Amino acid sequence: MTATVLRTLDRVVIRFAGDSGDGMQLTGDRFAAGTAVSGNDLSTLPNFPAEIRAPAGTLSGVSSFQLHFADHDVLTPGDAPDVLVAMNPAALRANLRDLAAGGTVIVDTHDFTKRNLVKAGYPADPLADGSLDGFTVHRADLTALTVAAVDEFGLSRKDASRAKNMFTLGLLSWMYGRPAEPTLDYLSKRFAAKPALRDANRAAFTAGWNYGETTEAFAVRYEIPPAPAPAGRYRTITGNLALAYGIVAAGDRSGLPVFLGSYPITPASDVLHELAKLKHFDVTTFQAEDEIAGIGAALGAAWGGALGVTTTSGPGLALKGEAIGLATMLELPLLICDIQRGGPSTGLPTKTEQADLLQAMFGRNGEAPVPVLAARSPGDCFDTAVEAVRIAVTYRTPVLLLSDGYIANGAEPWAVPSAASLPVISPDFATGPNEGDTFLPYLREPDTLARPWAVPGTPGLEHRIGGIEKADRTGDISYDPANHDKMVRLRQAKIDGIAVPPTFVDDPGSSDLLVIGWGSTYGPIGAAIRQARAEGLKVAQAHLRYLNPLPADLGELLRRYPRVLLPEMNLGYGYGGQLALLLRSKFLVDVQSHTQVNGQPFAVHDLVEVIRTQVKGDR
Amino acid sequence: MTATVLRTLDRVVIRFAGDSGDGMQLTGDRFAAGTAVSGNDLSTLPNFPAEIRAPAGTLSGVSSFQLHFADHDVLTPGDAPDVLVAMNPAALRANLRDLAAGGTVIVDTHDFTKRNLVKAGYPADPLADGSLDGFTVHRADLTALTVAAVDEFGLSRKDASRAKNMFTLGLLSWMYGRPAEPTLDYLSKRFAAKPALRDANRAAFTAGWNYGETTEAFAVRYEIPPAPAPAGRYRTITGNLALAYGIVAAGDRSGLPVFLGSYPITPASDVLHELAKLKHFDVTTFQAEDEIAGIGAALGAAWGGALGVTTTSGPGLALKGEAIGLATMLELPLLICDIQRGGPSTGLPTKTEQADLLQAMFGRNGEAPVPVLAARSPGDCFDTAVEAVRIAVTYRTPVLLLSDGYIANGAEPWAVPSAASLPVISPDFATGPNEGDTFLPYLREPDTLARPWAVPGTPGLEHRIGGIEKADRTGDISYDPANHDKMVRLRQAKIDGIAVPPTFVDDPGSSDLLVIGWGSTYGPIGAAIRQARAEGLKVAQAHLRYLNPLPADLGELLRRYPRVLLPEMNLGYGYGGQLALLLRSKFLVDVQSHTQVNGQPFAVHDLVEVIRTQVKGDR
Amino acid sequence: MSSGLSLVPLAGKPQNRKEYTSDQEVRWCPGCGDYAVLAAVQGMLPTLGLRRENIAFISGIGCSSRFPYYLDTYGMHSIHGRAPSIATGLAVSRPDLSVWVVTGDGDALSIGGNHLMHALRRNVNMTILLFNNRIYGLTKGQYSPTSTPGKVTKSTPAGSIDHAFNPVSLALGAEASFVARTVDSDRAHLTSVLLAAAQHRGTSLVEIYQNCPIFNDDAFAAEKTPQGVLRLEHGQPVTAGDWAVVEEGGRLSLSPLAGAAPIIHDAQAPDPSRAFALSRLAGGMTPVGIFRQVERPAYDDEARAQVATAISSRGRGDLDSLLRGPDSWSRD
Amino acid sequence: MSSGLSLVPLAGKPQNRKEYTSDQEVRWCPGCGDYAVLAAVQGMLPTLGLRRENIAFISGIGCSSRFPYYLDTYGMHSIHGRAPSIATGLAVSRPDLSVWVVTGDGDALSIGGNHLMHALRRNVNMTILLFNNRIYGLTKGQYSPTSTPGKVTKSTPAGSIDHAFNPVSLALGAEASFVARTVDSDRAHLTSVLLAAAQHRGTSLVEIYQNCPIFNDDAFAAEKTPQGVLRLEHGQPVTAGDWAVVEEGGRLSLSPLAGAAPIIHDAQAPDPSRAFALSRLAGGMTPVGIFRQVERPAYDDEARAQVATAISSRGRGDLDSLLRGPDSWSRD
Numbered sequence A, B: 001m002t003a004t005v006l007r008t009l010d011r012v013v014i015r016f017a018g019d020s021g022d023g024m025q026l027t028g029d030r031f032a033a034g035t036a037v038s039g040n041d042l043s044t045l046p047n048f049p050a051e052i053r054a055p056a057g058t059l060s061g062v063s064s065f066q067l068h069f070a071d072h073d074v075l076t077p078g079d080a081p082d083v084l085v086a087m088n089p090a091a092l093r094a095n096l097r098d099l100a101a102g103g104t105v106i107v108d109t110h111d112f113t114k115r116n117l118v119k120a121g122y123p124a125d126p127l128a129d130g131s132l133d134g135f136t137v138h139r140a141d142l143t144a145l146t147v148a149a150v151d152e153f154g155l156s157r158k159d160a161s162r163a164k165n166m167f168t169l170g171l172l173s174w175m176y177g178r179p180a181e182p183t184l185d186y187l188s189k190r191f192a193a194k195p196a197l198r199d200a201n202r203a204a205f206t207a208g209w210n211y212g213e214t215t216e217a218f219a220v221r222y223e224i225p226p227a228p229a230p231a232g233r234y235r236t237i238t239g240n241l242a243l244a245y246g247i248v249a250a251g252d253r254s255g256l257p258v259f260l261g262s263y264p265i266t267p268a269s270d271v272l273h274e275l276a277k278l279k280h281f282d283v284t285t286f287q288a289e290d291e292i293a294g295i296g297a298a299l300g301a302a303w304g305g306a307l308g309v310t311t312t313s314g315p316g317l318a319l320k321g322e323a324i325g326l327a328t329m330l331e332l333p334l335l336i337c338d339i340q341r342g343g344p345s346t347g348l349p350t351k352t353e354q355a356d357l358l359q360a361m362f363g364r365n366g367e368a369p370v371p372v373l374a375a376r377s378p379g380d381c382f383d384t385a386v387e388a389v390r391i392a393v394t395y396r397t398p399v400l401l402l403s404d405g406y407i408a409n410g411a412e413p414w415a416v417p418s419a420a421s422l423p424v425i426s427p428d429f430a431t432g433p434n435e436g437d438t439f440l441p442y443l444r445e446p447d448t449l450a451r452p453w454a455v456p457g458t459p460g461l462e463h464r465i466g467g468i469e470k471a472d473r474t475g476d477i478s479y480d481p482a483n484h485d486k487m488v489r490l491r492q493a494k495i496d497g498i499a500v501p502p503t504f505v506d507d508p509g510s511s512d513l514l515v516i517g518w519g520s521t522y523g524p525i526g527a528a529i530r531q532a533r534a535e536g537l538k539v540a541q542a543h544l545r546y547l548n549p550l551p552a553d554l555g556e557l558l559r560r561y562p563r564v565l566l567p568e569m570n571l572g573y574g575y576g577g578q579l580a581l582l583l584r585s586k587f588l589v590d591v592q593s594h595t596q597v598n599g600q601p602f603a604v605h606d607l608v609e610v611i612r613t614q615v616k617g618d619r
Numbered sequence C, D: 001m002s003s004g005l006s007l008v009p010l011a012g013k014p015q016n017r018k019e020y021t022s023d024q025e026v027r028w029c030p031g032c033g034d035y036a037v038l039a040a041v042q043g044m045l046p047t048l049g050l051r052r053e054n055i056a057f058i059s060g061i062g063c064s065s066r067f068p069y070y071l072d073t074y075g076m077h078s079i080h081g082r083a084p085s086i087a088t089g090l091a092v093s094r095p096d097l098s099v100w101v102v103t104g105d106g107d108a109l110s111i112g113g114n115h116l117m118h119a120l121r122r123n124v125n126m127t128i129l130l131f132n133n134r135i136y137g138l139t140k141g142q143y144s145p146t147s148t149p150g151k152v153t154k155s156t157p158a159g160s161i162d163h164a165f166n167p168v169s170l171a172l173g174a175e176a177s178f179v180a181r182t183v184d185s186d187r188a189h190l191t192s193v194l195l196a197a198a199q200h201r202g203t204s205l206v207e208i209y210q211n212c213p214i215f216n217d218d219a220f221a222a223e224k225t226p227q228g229v230l231r232l233e234h235g236q237p238v239t240a241g242d243w244a245v246v247e248e249g250g251r252l253s254l255s256p257l258a259g260a261a262p263i264i265h266d267a268q269a270p271d272p273s274r275a276f277a278l279s280r281l282a283g284g285m286t287p288v289g290i291f292r293q294v295e296r297p298a299y300d301d302e303a304r305a306q307v308a309t310a311i312s313s314r315g316r317g318d319l320d321s322l323l324r325g326p327d328s329w330s331r332d
């Protein structure tokens, strides 16, 4: 064993990059799991092409996974990686420009052949021509080392070299002191049915670890002390998994069976996949023929007394508009989740964006208001789902939950709540007449304006509902002008009357600038504010979960600050940003938008710059 | 002949009301045609149940047609009829409350049987119990008179009594001095194939006329002098017909064949019906399997170089959202017409509303801006269609045109433009390379930011388009973050850069209040302002055709007035009204909304009241 | 589990037609065929003996889709073309309901064609009544996917140029397990077909020829005469009056009964080819009755079985352990 | 007018495969069956001799729907399931184009099933290539409407419970005038079927069994062996190796060739019943080739004829007189 130095760091950002087939997502996932167990806080950013297997060796085929971990709480996956692991020339070329100055590059030299250099668009070998000057570079033929390490298991050359991601993971795990056991256990489970693959992958991992420990190439090992965290149980979780679990939890806490009607679409499909595994929680998943049938079936199930849910992304939400309008008329509970992606149209399916807010608010005919909630981080998808269902059931209304590709696929440590700590949701089905001897399906609770949820099978409550305007109280078809006006206003009043908690403002005192946000920008905005404050700027932060209705105190809050900045990953149709459009209209406050629509989360340093300008700049 | 007095009036509002099967729409239409020929200005409001034939004799089966005509220009069909023609008890009961104080009722007593009174919900006979005190009432068994008049033609009793609408029309035509010839000619043509019906209907009309002239029941005839109007040729036209003609005219002036892809829906279907008759204008109509296929086919035709058009109403527009997003990405010309109706969901299909503006603006995923134009009156549908096509073709973009049930079915006299006076629209197809030797399908015209329209069949310009984000200039698929941000902004800039004429303000000088509006509220707002001014109030009016982009001078204009009032037939999702939401956000002006969502156009007297309060009231 | 109604609770006492009549005024045109179907359904439902509250009717949009308002069961008048998908969600989550869909030729075959096809292939336990009047009634008379080619309507003033669907052929091509056709005016036949459809486990499609006196009067004038129809009876030779259906080269045709070898109708044949051939029969007689009626697992039964199996094999899920997952750690 | 290409201008000089290859990098997974189909199409198009600019490919969304990018013709990569409707508008307005649709089993039969059916019934002049890999490739492996029941996929961890569509049966039930099936790996057969499809006037549907090595490898392993397929040839007895297809009671089945009376394939039979029966053939051999190929007026031809007739009979419309209408009056 060579003498390595152990250096302590407070934070590291690593990016694993390789071909789509190189298993970088898995490598990143496992590194994150090890990191979480080590007690660091962390945040991840997977990034992969829209193609299933884009052509090997090309820039378009590069898949990467970035991970930020630290001894303090981490809000984003980091702007610039400190370490880049590049499995081939294309991965190097596509990612090098992001590397922090003086950063470290670990390169698998195996694929640096002429042919592959050309494929990646390199005129000359970057390992030889000085391109990497200024970085700390580790080169090794990781593929060859892997093949040698797994020789004894009799794999095909292809399968053998595929284990190079585990070799790399072993090396990095050694370097950053991540425990080996969880990964070795994981491999044993994952390849339980294929012993040769199992043993080879375990051997590759161990060989990578030993390679770090044995060779003299790596003079330094790093240690990142655990981040302080409240006592309790933790796990890492992605937004889509947290969303699926939130739905299951809401089913559990309401006693309602869950019925998901969905049609696959990136990046929402994983919610369907996860829920499909949870049938033993009385969860039924229905892969419909399209998005309309998905919401249709969920609505049918909701009518029957299930917790109806539908999940999709932007293009799918566009197709559901008419059915959402029907649900608004029927006043039945329904959860609609939109995992936003780059748009418009097919757009950038694997990239992130928050450009569906106005669609969520207004994307259907007539006056059809629905509550809109947005999740701010992977773990927050859980709470937001539970809260959305609570509102849907309490107020008998479809509810729209917005997430996006960034938090859907990104992971963070999550303080696991106990089931008992979650709110009880009471379906409170109608069981008998509600007005003397008769049953009025559109008689409302005075406080919530909710109508009764009378499910088929309940004797004596037979009634008819539908999308034509309904008479107040009786629910009969009504063409009466005054009734229509009344019902339109009642449906709006019901949504406007939803009890929304007051806005939490993080203000160290006498700030000149309030930075407000919604959804997945929470992390980058929070990190930027932290940095701005470190620079001595006085900045307050508020982040909204409730986008419709807005919190009652919001107008007053916005008016309290001389300046309000709202960064959004959308353009707001030329009105600023999409939420800015709403806030400006509602409160007549000159909210300043900062918009970015490039399919990526905000870079913290960009936001800091915008904050600086806002605080210092004259207006 | 009895001696009748001839009295001159400046305006009259008549409402014909009867069972759905009584032919009230036809009666009203023909009375309007006669009125137009007489040189009066006029405005009409048909009102019919959603059912094809609602149960005879019931309130829900009542169909009516209101008509306002005058010796001056008329802006609305009138709030309260001066004359009510009621063909049965239900028609009387459903309409009497609207009648102006001291108004006239003409009743067909034939159906005032016990059974029918009960059906209509009358406890006692209103003709006998004093309910009509305070009105001038003419009762006659019009049905029996009609049956007697057509006796000689050997019709079935049913067919014979059906001619009572023509009897009534004859009577009213006599009363108001409408010429008989046009109606008699019309009947000859309409029933050319059925001589017995033709002769019977003509005879009934004449009998009605003579009944007025001969009996002593009617002591007064009225005369309404012609309204002054600029010289020229006039016709009456409904909004849907004007829209269809506008599309044909745009096809003619652009030299493009028209391709309409549509799915029937009330109140848009008539545009399809009218265009289907105009094949000799090189118009192809395609009744698609649904709204999505309708717009899909129109988009395919547009790609092929046709003038692609799709027509629908709110629920159909909700279904087209995803395809509109595609059209936005493809940057092809396309006209999308939404004839708004009462919503949400199925709502009130035969009633009017302007609650699709926000859907038109935002009803699709991602940032997908499209120009939005609204027609203000039946005749204006023509000009708006031509202008919408001009924008679509010039800027290579889908354009949304909003009309609504009120102006779609309502009629007004229309100064017929000459074809030569209409703008020439130049498709300007790409014919060759646009950058040296190569063709860049997303290279833009510097002034309009329009891309080339290169239709299949053009040699050398073969290229691929699609809904995934395109690289600037080349149009290749691009996942590049910076390119996406650029393209989102370019598409927005293209729409924002559309040249929109400055806002016309009708301000007699130093007004304290600006009343702004869009779409079909033009008539009621105009009439209310006229009345308010007559009361001495200082009120200015501006009415917007361009809702996206908004006119460049609008912000300045709104700020110029101490108060701005915006009446809309929607609720604006709790933000005021829908356009108010946009204006408040864009210009931070405290626009005051007045909203009504009862499926009816504004009553002028209500608007006057609102204006009074706005002008006088403290804020 | 072979009856479509086997999981629906019974009323236990006799019911009558009036109990199935709601208080809503019926608003079809005088003479509309929908009245006859409504009367037949209101007459048939009591004979099923089900608890009335366990019956749910879901419709789309169209004249026919007003149907649920007039029945005193649970009802939903939904949006155009989507009733089968709504019914799918209801049927999967509620085995104790008898689920019915009411739809028109435009609703089911134009905008809603895809949902219909997928319901049929999945075989979700529901009964679909397709009111085929070969026209769009509610929107006042445009042609539909079943309109006769050449039809002059508001949207086809020069005559329609669309080839029409044959709903029975289409359903058979879409893997339907129960397909029948009947006529509004033949109350007894209609009733018997509806009863069989309700009792079938899986998706039953019943095409009902329905007269629209206003926009497409007498579209089925021929089928209202005894000579116009050919009744299919399982296990019986396919004949009507002096005519028999015979086979040649895979094609069926009408032949004079005398001396002919009529085919025997087998509605339960696993292979739908013969039923399909019957649906293509030309020559002026329209086959009515049950074309196909085969047992195949119903989607909703299987979906519930998967849930039940998961629960019985893994135990009812424990939320706490799910949330914790396999990789959690604790901090203190 | 019987060829689907009769109105498309000819190039007049020989073309080659390279001219039909665009400059875009092909991005399917290694080993994907889509490569073989692309190669076959790029090899076949030059043999049509059409002007390249008069060819338009329209696709939906899916792995297969990337197809148009790789051909140097006009191309549109549209939205999920809607390509047939876009192609309908293009075909109706442009008789001088050869219009192709590329779609997958999810794109065509799940979300887009309705548009497909309506294109088939209308018989719009276009050729539809349905890449059937029995899986959703692009969204990473969920089951599709053609997946084998029981299939374990990401969305069906306990196995799929959906009965699958048979695309050929479905198309025949939807009144298709041209239906064929072929396999990605058999270049010669694929090419011959594509040529016939392109030349058919009306909608041609070609189902192509396509291997997805990543998510559904070897779904068509059997069909890639000579024993697995049964080639249909018009006018020929339906046999393969030692087996013959015979008829009994309307149902077709495989029987040892010796002593059997094989049916003769008649792709041009007006009645689709026999073709339908062939699509239901069970017993381990999959029929490939052209099931049905009949002449029927194409929708787009008829639509254009109505316009032409209107113009020739009424004269090209005069805008001024249209606007004036019959009831105008003048003021001065």
Ligand SMILES: Cc1ncc(C[n+]2csc(CCOP(=O)(O)OP(=O)(O)O)c2C)c(N)n1
Residues within 6 Å of the ligand: B263, B264, B265, B266, B291, B315, B316, B319, B346, C061, C062, C063, C064, C065, C080, C103, C104, C105, C106, C107, C108, C131, C133, C135, C136, C137, C138, C139, C144
């Ligand atoms: C999304 C949508 N598109 C169109 C319509 C208009 N619409 C209502 S019913 C109908 C067709 C009715 O025909 P059919 O289904 O045959 O029913 P019928 O009235 O003949 O019973 C149409 C086009 C609608 N309500 N919603």
Ligand SMILES: Cc1ncc(C[n+]2csc(CCOP(=O)(O)OP(=O)(O)O)c2C)c(N)n1
Residues within 6 Å of the ligand: A263, A264, A265, A266, A291, A315, A316, A319, A346, D061, D062, D063, D064, D065, D080, D103, D104, D105, D106, D107, D108, D131, D133, D135, D136, D137, D138, D139, D144
């Ligand atoms: C409206 C909409 N819904 C869902 C998707 C996601 N999506 C894209 S392709 C696809 C299915 C692909 O399967 P298939 O058509 O069989 O094509 P393959 O990838 O197998 O070639 C889905 C569900 C989408 N792009 N748009």
Ligand code: SF4
Residues within 6 Å of the ligand: B052, B053, C027, C028, C029, C031, C032, C033, C034, C063, C064, C133, C137, C138, C211, C212, C213, C214, C215
């Ligand atoms: S229009 Fe036709 S289908 Fe509709 S209610 Fe009237 S008669 Fe019946």
Ligand code: SF4
Residues within 6 Å of the ligand: A052, A053, D027, D028, D029, D031, D032, D033, D034, D063, D064, D133, D137, D138, D211, D212, D213, D214, D215
């Ligand atoms: S996922 Fe399957 S179908 Fe898609 S490109 Fe890869 S191999 Fe082909």
Ligand SMILES: [Mg+2]
Residues within 6 Å of the ligand: C062, C104, C105, C106, C131, C132, C133, C134, C135, C136, C137, C144
């Ligand atoms: Mg119909």
Ligand SMILES: [Mg+2]
Residues within 6 Å of the ligand: D062, D104, D105, D106, D131, D132, D133, D134, D135, D136, D137, D144
């Ligand atoms: Mg597929």
